[in-house]
Amino acid sequence: xxxxxxxxxxxxxxxxxxxxxxxxxxxxxxxxxxxxxxxxxxxxxxxxxxxxxxxxxxxxxxxxxxxxxxxxxxxxxxxxxxxxxxxxxxxxxxxxxxxxxxxxxxxxxxxxxxxxxxxxxxxxxxxxxxxxxxxxxxxxxxxxxxxxxxxxxxxxxxxxxxxxxx
Amino acid sequence: xxxxxxxxxxxxxxxxxxxxxxxxxxxxxxxxxxxxxxxxxxxxxxxxxxxxxxxxxxxxxxxxxxxxxxxxxxxxxxxxxxxxxxxxxxxxxxxxxxxxxxxxxxxxxxxxxxxxxxxxxxxxxxxxxxxxxxxxxxxxxxxxxxxxxxxxxxxxxxxxxxxxxxxxxxxxxxxxxxxxxxxxxxxxxxxxxxxxxxxxxxxxxxxxxxxxxxxxxxxxxxxxxxxxxxxxxxxxxxxxxxxxxxxxxxxxxxxxxxxxxxxxxxxxxxxxxxxxxxxxxxxxxxxxxxxxxxxxxxxxxxxxxxxxxxxxxxxxxxxxxxxxxxxxxxxxxxxxxxxxxxxxxxxxxxxxxxxxxxxxxxxxxxxxxxxxxxxxxxxxxxxxxxxxxxxxxxxxxxxxxxxxxxxxxxxxxxxxxxxxxxxxxxxxxxxxxxxxxxxxxxxxxxxxxxxxxxxxxxxxxxxxxxxxxxxxxxxxxxxxxxxxxxxxxxxxxxxxxxxxxxxxxxxxxxxxxxxxxxxxxxxxxxxxxxxxxxxxxxxxxxxxxxxxxxxxxxxxxxxxxxxx
Numbered sequence: 001x002x003x004x005x006x007x008x009x010x011x012x013x014x015x016x017x018x019x020x021x022x023x024x025x026x027x028x029x030x031x032x033x034x035x036x037x038x039x040x041x042x043x044x045x046x047x048x049x050x051x052x053x054x055x056x057x058x059x060x061x062x063x064x065x066x067x068x069x070x071x072x073x074x075x076x077x078x079x080x081x082x083x084x085x086x087x088x089x090x091x092x093x094x095x096x097x098x099x100x101x102x103x104x105x106x107x108x109x110x111x112x113x114x115x116x117x118x119x120x121x122x123x124x125x126x127x128x129x130x131x132x133x134x135x136x137x138x139x140x141x142x143x144x145x146x147x148x149x150x151x152x153x154x155x156x157x158x159x160x161x162x163x164x165x166x
Numbered sequence: 167x168x169x170x171x172x173x174x175x176x177x178x179x180x181x182x183x184x185x186x187x188x189x190x191x192x193x194x195x196x197x198x199x200x201x202x203x204x205x206x207x208x209x210x211x212x213x214x215x216x217x218x219x220x221x222x223x224x225x226x227x228x229x230x231x232x233x234x235x236x237x238x239x240x241x242x243x244x245x246x247x248x249x250x251x252x253x254x255x256x257x258x259x260x261x262x263x264x265x266x267x268x269x270x271x272x273x274x275x276x277x278x279x280x281x282x283x284x285x286x287x288x289x290x291x292x293x294x295x296x297x298x299x300x301x302x303x304x305x306x307x308x309x310x311x312x313x314x315x316x317x318x319x320x321x322x323x324x325x326x327x328x329x330x331x332x333x334x335x336x337x338x339x340x341x342x343x344x345x346x347x348x349x350x351x352x353x354x355x356x357x358x359x360x361x362x363x364x365x366x367x368x369x370x371x372x373x374x375x376x377x378x379x380x381x382x383x384x385x386x387x388x389x390x391x392x393x394x395x396x397x398x399x400x401x402x403x404x405x406x407x408x409x410x411x412x413x414x415x416x417x418x419x420x421x422x423x424x425x426x427x428x429x430x431x432x433x434x435x436x437x438x439x440x441x442x443x444x445x446x447x448x449x450x451x452x453x454x455x456x457x458x459x460x461x462x463x464x465x466x467x468x469x470x471x472x473x474x475x476x477x478x479x480x481x482x483x484x485x486x487x488x489x490x491x492x493x494x495x496x497x498x499x500x501x502x503x504x505x506x507x508x509x510x511x512x513x514x515x516x517x518x519x520x521x522x523x524x525x526x527x528x529x530x531x532x533x534x535x536x537x538x539x540x541x542x543x544x545x546x547x548x549x550x551x552x553x554x555x556x557x558x559x560x561x562x563x564x565x566x567x568x569x570x571x572x573x574x575x576x577x578x579x580x581x582x583x584x585x586x587x588x589x590x591x592x593x594x595x596x597x598x599x600x601x602x603x604x605x606x607x608x609x610x611x612x613x614x615x616x617x618x619x620x621x622x623x624x625x626x627x628x629x630x631x632x633x634x635x636x637x638x639x640x641x642x643x644x645x646x647x648x649x650x651x652x653x654x655x656x657x658x659x660x661x662x663x664x665x666x667x668x669x670x671x672x673x674x675x676x677x678x679x680x681x682x683x684x685x686x687x688x689x690x691x692x693x694x695x696x697x698x699x700x701x702x703x704x705x706x707x708x709x710x711x712x713x714x715x716x717x718x719x720x721x722x723x724x725x726x727x728x729x730x
Contacts, residue, residue, distance in 0.1 A: 070297075
């Protein structure tokens with residue numbers, strides 16, 4: 001079992017996400033992270049899906065994704081073939097703000113993006129291990145809420161979508 | 167300007183006419199009523215067949231599609247009408263049958279509110295369709311139908327569902343029909359790689375024991391002639407899958423039988439002795455391969471296949487040749503050397519004789535009391551037309567009919583292969599018959615399956631479709647009973663049936679019928695049935711506890727096929 005990042009380029013068609021997730025559900029593969037956004041091309045969307053599966057299964061999954069009529073192209077990568085980031089938000093009570101916390105924020109290149117009367121929100125961008133590490137530290141500072149995005153990723157291989165768009 | 171506008175409902179019908187749809191199977195209801203109203207003005211152009219159940223409509227459309235190669239069309243209402251299509255959609259998807267199904271939907275302002283007969287059919291049918299769409303605006307109706315037909319029939323065919331809200335059916339719009347030839351995100355025909363063809367030819371040219379397995383892909387690509395030419399040039403023996411039957415006449419000297427669980431002895435055993443396995447338009451279904459870890463491990467595998475998903479899915483291909491097999495076979499024919507493999511072919515004949523002695527003679531010319539399903543098929547072969555279509559349901563009768571029916575021409579078999587849908591047979595036979603009233607359509611069903619869709623006798627009565635129905639009645643759910651006998655200590659848990667008087671049912675539907683219980687009456691009864699002008703129902707009471715052999719039991723390898 002290995003970790004893979006799948007990039008799926010799709011038409012903007014209602015229900016496409018449903019069609020895509022059905023393929024994972026059928027094989028009992030858990031989606032551990034998913035993000036959706038526009039791509040470089042107008043009107044074409046890209047989904048970034050993280051899964052843990054085998055070399056054999058990943059090929060079949062990607063083939064099955066490509067068989068979906070409104071999927072233009074699907075690629076899969078191992079971690080060393082993509083540049084990726086995730087964003088994490090941490091909500092803490094104002095009372096936790098002290099020099100110790102400020103030091104932690106600087107140390108992790110995190111930043112306060114919102115300061116309200118009762119709470120502050122800290123943002124950190126990075127890989128899962130880093131944002132997870134910060135989370136464990138912030139537990140000591142009475143963290144109230146935590147959320148992390150799925151990964152966004154661009155591929156290292158010099159391939160573009162253009163060739164699939166005739 | 168306004169006078170050129172027509173209702174969305176009429177646009178639906180005009181779009182079907184533009185797609186040259188001549189026969190449509192359906193069932194009206196609230197949310198599709200505007201379309202049925204529009205249809206009333208087009209009955210001279212479109213023959214609508216009112217089935218007795220929506221499942222009957224979709225199976226009939228499947229039967230129609232399978233014998234004609236055209237897109238089967240059915241039309242039903244929202245809610246239960248739409249959900250009754252689900253089994254047919256799943257069946258058509260797994261057997262690659264081109265369908266366009268139109269479902270009515272509640273008005274768009276009611277979507278998501280649990281309105282009367284509202285169901286999320288697009289959601290329901292997503293895993294059972296090649297493509298589906300909900301149309302909520304009149305201007306989107308014709309483009310959706312055009313795209314739907316293109317997707318259903320191109321590449322690896324499959325079912326498409328188009329859900330149209332009632333307000334879109336009522337709304338006025340311009341009718342402008344543009345056939346679809348391209349969808350940007352959809353590549354139905356991968357290009358055949360010449361280098362792969364060359365590699366395949368090289369393997370074939372050096373093969374001592376080549377073996378071809380052909381499936382329904384040959385029929386769909388209309389590559390019957392190319393297959394035959396390839397086999398004849400290379401002298402390669404060939405065996406078919408369930409759905410591939412008929413692609414090659416069984417009279418051909420290189421035809422060596424049928425593959426899989428209840429296929430023939432020789433091709434199953436010799437799959438594990440060939441040196442080059444050439445799979446053409448087939449997908450290595452588990453009913454064909456048995457235990458994959460012991461399937462053709464000794465052979466180099468060449469896989470001619472249109473759908474990239476099928477490559478390496480079950481059996482790893484040493485030489486995958488993606489693309490339409492009509493094209494790849496043509497290219498291969500040029501590159502292969504003429505050859506013959508008589509000794510290898512003799513190995514097939516030898517094993518075939520073993521099967522004949524152990525199984526076939528007992529099935530076809532039995533001496534003990536109790537009619538066999540096989541002897542019924544033997545008489546069918548004696549009296550049927552060469553291009554007669556065999557439609558079967560699912561179970562023992564399906565396997566026996568498939569094993570013994572003499573397939574002589576293309577598109578002569580309709581059965582539920584991948585899904586194994588009981589109840590498929592009778593409505594599918596109706597659909598197959600309505601494609602061509604002059605062609606003999608013989609529907610073989612069991613007493614279990616026929617009762618799942620027996621109401622379609624009403625449609626046969628109303629359309630006078632001259633289907634010849636042969637009910638092989640053993641008073642059991644025979645295939646399940648066989649498994650209970652073999653693998654569950656004969657514990658016949660809920661497989662014995664108390665059956666109605668089937669002849670009375672046929673009579674109630676005004677279908678001419680007869681019943682055979684004695685061997686000496688069988689030949690004449692089958693002959694009479696086939697000569698009858700109009701639908702006919704023949705019930706044959708067969709032995710209660712007969713089994714289908716040969717058999718590859720679950721978990722066994724193809725060469726462990728049992729003769730008893």
